[in-house]
Amino acid sequence: VQVEESGGRSVRPGESLSLTCTVSRDRRNLLLGWFRQAPGKEREQVGALHWSLGERHYADFAKGSFTISKDSSKESARLYTAILQMNDLQPADTAKYTCAAGKGTVTRALRWDAWGQGTQVTVSA
16 A cells, blocks of 8 residues: 655645645545644544545534545546645644545544655745
8 A cells, every 4th residue: 555645835824735645555445534743733634535435524623624535537547546625724734744545434444554654734924
């Protein structure tokens, strides 16, 4: 299982940013999760996507501003891509964003099998 994120960079408050997570794995019961960890804070989950069911779930802080979508263009090559669209970013959103692949439901992951290296998002004026 391979997980790779991309798209992190520095932005100004109020701007939008998309992060991409591509997973190489069996798609059965595939759960894709986005997490973030700010300096000095614990890692928190941003949201999750169940690839086959198309279900999504978001943390309370992400609802309304963050959206996870599927990019099925490489599915024939067994590559599954989840895009995290973040709007109206604020300094509090500054963190390292990491993607993980696992199994379970969007509200209760049974396990996270593999993690990416993460991509840094910095929001500052």
